Amino acid sequence: MITMKLRRPSTTASIWSSGKITCTGAESEEDAKKAARKIARSLSKLGFNVRFSNFRVVNVLGTCLMPWAIRITNFSNANRDHA
Incomplete structure (x- = not known):
């Protein structure tokens, strides 16, 4: 595997x-999708036979910032059934 950044x-x-x-x-x-097409175009310019197909979004990640600290150990101990 190689990694490429845009x-x-x-x-x-x-x-x-x-x-x-x-x-x-x-x-x-x-x-x-735009990034995937750019990567495909770059590989094509390098001489690879590229077909852009089967594009799909598999995972979405959400983040938030809480206005207070979260004591992870206490939270885990209090919620052992779920943690």
């Missing part, structure tokens, strides 16, 4: 020997 859209692509490309870090589905 500045715009700001993404990181993992390129596997099987031909699979995984793009991470995009802020929208449109940016992810």
